[in-house]
Amino acid sequence: MRWLVRLWELILERFHLKEFLEHPVPRYSNINPLYWFGDVAAVSFFLLALTGFFLALLYTPGMAVKEVPTSALMPWDVLHPKKTETVQATQSYLSVYTITYLTPFGFILRQFHLWAAYMMIMAAFVHFFAKFVLGSYKRKGGGALWFLGVLLGFLTVNQAVLGYILPLHLDGILALLIGLNLFRYFDYIGIPVGGLIIALLGSNYPTDAVIKMIYVAHILVVPAIILILLGLKIQGILYGGVSPPPVRDQELAKKMVDDKEPFYPHRFALMTGQVFLQISLLLLLVAFFPQPLLEPWAPGEIVPAGVRPPWPVMWYYTYVKMIDPFISVGIPIIMVLFALVVPLLDRRGGSSISERWLWILIAIIYMAIIGYGSVLGFIIEIPKQITPFTRIAVPPDSAVPYIGTPSPIG
Amino acid sequence: MIDENRRNTIKIFLGATAALGAGMLATPLVGSLVAERAGYIQPQRTGAIPIEVCKSPDNCPEEYAVPLEELKNGPVFKLLKVNTMAIPAVFGIVRATDGKEYPVAYVSICTHFGCPLNVSGGKYLTGFHCPCHGSSFIVCNNPDGCPDKKAAFLEMYVSSGPAVRSLRAVKVEVKNGKVYPLVAYV
Ligand code: HEM
Numbered sequence: 326m327r328w329l330v331r332l333w334e335l336i337l338e339r340f341h342l343k344e345f346l347e348h349p350v351p352r353y354s355n356i357n358p359l360y361w362f363g364d365v366a367a368v369s370f371f372l373l374a375l376t377g378f379f380l381a382l383l384y385t386p387g388m389a390v391k392e393v394p395t396s397a398l399m400p401w402d403v404l405h406p407k408k409t410e411t412v413q414a415t416q417s418y419l420s421v422y423t424i425t426y427l428t429p430f431g432f433i434l435r436q437f438h439l440w441a442a443y444m445m446i447m448a449a450f451v452h453f454f455a456k457f458v459l460g461s462y463k464r465k466g467g468g469a470l471w472f473l474g475v476l477l478g479f480l481t482v483n484q485a486v487l488g489y490i491l492p493l494h495l496d497g498i499l500a501l502l503i504g505l506n507l508f509r510y511f512d513y514i515g516i517p518v519g520g521l522i523i524a525l526l527g528s529n530y531p532t533d534a535v536i537k538m539i540y541v542a543h544i545l546v547v548p549a550i551i552l553i554l555l556g557l558k559i560q561g562i563l564y565g566g567v568s569p570p571p572v573r574d575q576e577l578a579k580k581m582v583d584d585k586e587p588f589y590p591h592r593f594a595l596m597t598g599q600v601f602l603q604i605s606l607l608l609l610l611v612a613f614f615p616q617p618l619l620e621p622w623a624p625g626e627i628v629p630a631g632v633r634p635p636w637p638v639m640w641y642y643t644y645v646k647m648i649d650p651f652i653s654v655g656i657p658i659i660m661v662l663f664a665l666v667v668p669l670l671d672r673r674g675g676s677s678i679s680e681r682w683l684w685i686l687i688a689i690i691y692m693a694i695i696g697y698g699s700v701l702g703f704i705i706e707i708p709k710q711i712t713p714f715t716r717i718a719v720p721p722d723s724a725v726p727y728i729g730t731p732s733p734i735g
Numbered sequence: 736m737i738d739e740n741r742r743n744t745i746k747i748f749l750g751a752t753a754a755l756g757a758g759m760l761a762t763p764l765v766g767s768l769v770a771e772r773a774g775y776i777q778p779q780r781t782g783a784i785p786i787e788v789c790k791s792p793d794n795c796p797e798e799y800a801v802p803l804e805e806l807k808n809g810p811v812f813k814l815l816k817v818n819t820m821a822i823p824a825v826f827g828i829v830r831a832t833d834g835k836e837y838p839v840a841y842v843s844i845c846t847h848f849g850c851p852l853n854v855s856g857g858k859y860l861t862g863f864h865c866p867c868h869g870s871s872f873i874v875c876n877n878p879d880g881c882p883d884k885k886a887a888f889l890e891m892y893v894s895s896g897p898a899v900r901s902l903r904a905v906k907v908e909v910k911n912g913k914v915y916p917l918v919a920y921v
């Protein structure tokens with residue numbers, strides 16, 4: 326036993342890990358929940374990487390279509406009962422079907438990945454809101470961390486959409502088709518974003534090459550970028566400290582900042598507890614609220630009515646249904662851009678709640694826009710147009726008339 | 736003492752070398768990806784990208800063709816694979832108000848956000864409906880055009896919903912009782 330302890334101490338010493346383990350952390354940030362959710366998101370990411378690795382071993386991307394007996398589908402996966410003897414499913418769908426229903430522990434593996442993804446998004450949103458309320462971007466170095474945070478949030482949602490496409494269930498294919506065509510609105514105003522996407526992926530309709538690209542982006546490219554940005558962020562917090570406590574009294578604030586404890590064992594113990602709690606919570610969610618695989622779909626088949634997007638993008642779906650596309654396409658871009666420039670707009674005043682009420686209100690409105698759309702999307706069947714400004718006249722030369730000379734037959 | 740001048744010179748050299756190296760690596764990479772598909776990047780004013788499927792019915796692969804006999808029973812879906820593209824085309828016959836029948840084809844991607852469309856109509860193709868946000872498209876079947884809808888003859892115009900643009904069409908030609916796709920506007 327003694328040599329194990331020696332080895333451990335040697336490792337700590339040779340790699341200068343002691344400095345890391347003993348870095349001072351202010352007590353208030355260990356106690357205040359507003360400082361916890363970044364950790365929840367980060368831990369979720371590592372759980373995703375872990376489960377994602379095994380999923381990647383078992384999953385095979387592909388658009389090739391096969392017939393399978395309808396009786397193989399689980400009833401909770403289909404929107405309306407199928408009337409035909411067989412249904413068509415893509416290679417991707419069948420491989421996720423195999424993982425879910427025919428591989429030992431596969432069901433738990435996939436559900437865990439899915440719920441960890443949901444938890445990461447939820448934690449990222451709460452974390453964003455918390456730092457918005459605290460005005461964390463005001464301290465020195467805070468602006469850069471805020472900027473990284475917004476990028477990470479964007480990449481996380483992006484990663485979730487890419488992952489959602491991978492099983493190529495009906496909803497995933499719809500998400501993919503929208504992703505391949507949505508950005509073509511930029512082409513209309515002369516910025517060839519949509520054209521470039523089509524040129525890079527080779528098609529605006531799912532093909533094997535497109536699916537492969539989505540797969541590589543989901544398991545390699547985007548996680549790698551997230552990992553690098555996350556590393557930068559942790560580095561910035563390690564050496565720059567966390568944001569000041571939200572109190573008005575300058576003296577008290579200084580006292581709180583100076584009241585530090587070493588990372589190990591205080592915060593370390595908290596984080597260990599957090600990891601286990603998070604894993605248990607995820608396992609409970611998997612056990613009690615397993616998410617359906619959803620139904621297969623192949624090109625040319627009828628799309629059943631009533632398909633809805635998953636909750637992280639439900640708010641956007643609501644606004645898309647109500648508002649002219651030339652406006653609705655811009656909503657997420659404006660939301661992200663606004664989040665990016667917040668540190669430039671909100672510069673004056675202290676960081677206590679009473680001094681920050683205006684920006685806390687803005688933060689609440691920001692979250693309410695997302696929350697309102699989400700709730701509306703779940704509870705009502707939205708009429709096609711709600712607001713009067715929803716229609717913009719089509720530019721006369723932008724409609725595609727029937728091309729060629731129509732010639733009748735017979 | 737640190738010589739700031741020398742330092743800056745070295746920085747400039749390093750930066751320039753890195754930029755040059757990155758450029759030399761990226762140019763052929765991006766070039767190879769984009770060059771042959773450059774046409775996709777500059778869509779027409781309509782936002783559509785013309786893709787030539789066949790030069791003429793004579794050299795058109797048979798798997799692209801749809802027999803008129805089959806079309807008479809109702810619209811037919813075909814996934815046209817052209818180079819790297821997959822083009823979902825729906826062939827059909829439109830019955831005009833003058834009683835004549837016209838073979839047509841449309842790309843069944845919604846012009847709103849891009850969802851796959853469901854065909855409406857029975858034997859004849861009359862329109863499309865989008866399951867995603869509820870856009871409906873109806874064909875203008877008046878040979879003189881449909882001025883009240885601002886649509887030309889055989890244009891698949893938006894009749895309701897968030898979409899603002901007519902469906903993109905596929906130019907077709909009939910030969911020996913078969914309908915061949917010539918140019919698809921994706
Ligand atoms: C930011 C991190 C990540 C998020 C938010 C995320 C999210 C998702 C989501 C929502 C799905 C769809 C699950 C379903 O509906 O079946 C998915 C699937 C998948 N993910 Fe991830 N993921 C992340 C990281 C990773 C990583 C790092 C890997 C691999 C190393 C990975 C591999 C996979 C694979 C192979 C699938 C397809 C299998 C399946 O759908 O169950 N993911 N991901």
Ligand code: FES
Binds near residue numbers: 850867
């Ligand atoms: S994609 Fe068809 S209505 Fe939105």
